[in-house]
Amino acid sequence: xxxxxxxxxxLFDYLLVVNPDVLVAKDVTRMRQxxxxxxxxxxxxxxxxxxxxxxxxxxxxxENDFITMLEExxxxxxxxxxxxxxxxxxxxxDGRHSIFVNVANPKPLMDLHRSIMETFExxxxxxxxxxxxxxxxxxxxxxxxxxxxAEKLFVRSFNCHCFSLLRRPAAGGKYERVRDFVxxxxxxxxxxxxxxxx
Numbered sequence: 602x603x604x605x606x607x608x609x610x611x612l613f614d615y616l617l618v619v620n621p622d623v624l625v626a627k628d629v630t631r632m633r634q635x636x637x638x639x640x641x642x643x644x645x646x647x648x649x650x651x652x653x654x655x656x657x658x659x660x661x662x663x664e665n666d667f668i669t670m671l672e673e674x675x676x677x678x679x680x681x682x683x684x685x686x687x688x689x690x691x692x693x694x695d696g697r698h699s700i701f702v703n704v705a706n707p708k709p710l711m712d713l714h715r716s717i718m719e720t721f722e723x724x725x726x727x728x729x730x731x732x733x734x735x736x737x738x739x740x741x742x743x744x745x746x747x748x749x750x751a752e753k754l755f756v757r758s759f760n761c762h763c764f765s766l767l768r769r770p771a772a773g774g775k776y777e778r779v780r781d782f783v784x785x786x787x788x789x790x791x792x793x794x795x796x797x798x799x
Contacts, residue, residue: 610660612771618651622759626650645735658771675782680762681709688750698738701731702755
């Protein structure tokens with residue numbers, strides 16, 4: 602009798618993100634609403650407000666190992682500030698476009714991304730930290746909204762002291778938060794309440 606059964610494993614789409622503070626998130630949402638109103642199309646501007654760090658799909662049985670590795674990354678990471686400045690657009694391989702807020706000081710996020718990639722023994726990838734405003738847009742939409750956004754700056758800042766692991770079924774659906782990973786050295790972050798002279 603054959604007792605070897607093929608196990609059907611549930612695949613999840615995992616996403617690591619840095620979340621801006623509430624004020625920056627509200628300002629991003631207002632900017633998304635402006636774009637949606639100008640284009641009369643809210644479909645391109647939905648979704649959570651974050652800076653995406655890493656994304657991968659794998660069976661749920663590896664989740665605990667994934668979490669353990671991320672705990673080690675966070676433990677070694679010091680907090681830092683993130684600054685934004687201007688908005689930009691990019692054309693993707695499928696011909697669609699996206700509009701996003703650039704990170705003015707990308708190095709801390711690029712270093713964190715590299716640390717995550719090294720932990721998972723993956724080759725470095727090109728990484729441009731940003732906050733998405735609208736995606737999946739046609740060129741005509743970008744040509745319409747681009748000049749309006751060129752007149753605006755998005756000068757904001759927020760402290761980054763953790764990153765979050767989200768997941769959703771690989772087949773689709775909404776992301777749910779698995780857990781937050783607080784950095785091990787937040788007391789030395791610029792602007793921290795703990796950063797004071799004795």
